[in-house]
Amino acid sequence: RTVYVNGDYLPEADAKISIFDRGFLMADGVYEVTSVLDGKLIDFDGHAVRLERSLTELDMGMPMSRDDLLEIHRELVRLNEIDEGMIYLQITRGAPADRDFAFPDPEETAQTVVLFTQNKPGLADNPVAKQGIKVISIEDIRWGRRDIKTVQLLYPSMGKMMAKKAGADDAWMVEDGFVTEGTSNNAYIVKGNKIITRELSKDILHGITRAAVLRFAREAQMEVEERNFTIDEVKQADEAFITSASTFVMPVVAIDGTAIGDGVPGAKALRLREIYLEESRKTAV
Numbered sequence: 001r002t003v004y005v006n007g008d009y010l011p012e013a014d015a016k017i018s019i020f021d022r023g024f025l026m027a028d029g030v031y032e033v034t035s036v037l038d039g040k041l042i043d044f045d046g047h048a049v050r051l052e053r054s055l056t057e058l059d060m061g062m063p064m065s066r067d068d069l070l071e072i073h074r075e076l077v078r079l080n081e082i083d084e085g086m087i088y089l090q091i092t093r094g095a096p097a098d099r100d101f102a103f104p105d106p107e108e109t110a111q112t113v114v115l116f117t118q119n120k121p122g123l124a125d126n127p128v129a130k131q132g133i134k135v136i137s138i139e140d141i142r143w144g145r146r147d148i149k150t151v152q153l154l155y156p157s158m159g160k161m162m163a164k165k166a167g168a169d170d171a172w173m174v175e176d177g178f179v180t181e182g183t184s185n186n187a188y189i190v191k192g193n194k195i196i197t198r199e200l201s202k203d204i205l206h207g208i209t210r211a212a213v214l215r216f217a218r219e220a221q222m223e224v225e226e227r228n229f230t231i232d233e234v235k236q237a238d239e240a241f242i243t244s245a246s247t248f249v250m251p252v253v254a255i256d257g258t259a260i261g262d263g264v265p266g267a268k269a270l271r272l273r274e275i276y277l278e279e280s281r282k283t284a285v
């Protein structure tokens with residue numbers, strides 16, 4: 001597999017990063033995951049805009065123009081012959097000489113830019129979507145700036161492990177009695193014609209897939225309600241689902257061992273998945 005590191009396309013075994021990199025020492029970095037369908041990038045602009053915002057919020061700048069970033073994404077897709085899969089991009093504050101909590105002078109630091117691909121044939125035609133996934137609820141103990149897509153993913157990783165241990169697929173996190181989001185996705189319930197999902201704030205990541213799916217839902221005459229909801233409401237809901245760049249729209253059929261609706265993927269979730277795949281293929285670059 002060919003990867004990209006700071007201007008070079010290299011075999012992955014030859015890729016090197018300093019042990020002083022602040023991404024490695026302090027999780028001082030941000031990332032994006034963009035999916036690839038038919039060899040093309042889904043929602044690239046959205047990911048590029050959010051990347052720039054994450055960097056800005058952490059007093060970092062974009063290391064290159066959006067066009068250059070797009071070219072690197074495309075080149076990696078081409079080199080690795082990805083038809084369906086993902087591109088991971090990570091930008092860290094980079095490597096200063098000494099470890100220090102304070103941000104180093106940007107003049108004396110070179111950001112580290114890394115991209116790699118993951119080949120995932122069958123991503124769109126995922127059999128899991130026909131079954132749906134099961135989630136558990138866990139306390140949300142993450143920091144207060146979840147709108148910044150940083151690489152500090154330890155608690156979400158622990159959440160996935162708690163889910164696995166409980167025989168489930170993923171976890172929905174709860175703060176002050178309300179669902180924030182999934183470990184690596186946004187969370188939704190459906191009540192009648194209403195798609196309900198938490199409003200945007202610093203409490204959750206502003207999902208690129210979320211923005212697209214809510215737009216498609218409105219276009220399909222579904223009602224969208226952006227508000228907090230509880231686990232009790234999830235249990236009473238007709239349907240539930242998650243969205244993310246790598247799962248698109250994925251039905252959720254149970255929470256904490258209780259079936260949601262009929263315990264099978266809901267019609268609205270499946271319809272939104274269909275629309276999302278169809279529409280985003282059309283605008284892929």
Ligand code: PMP
Nearest residue numbers: 184185186205207208209244245
């Ligand atoms: N919330 C969290 C915590 C995430 O990690 C992700 C995916 N990285 C999402 C939501 C979904 O965002 P997107 O649709 O942009 O992939």
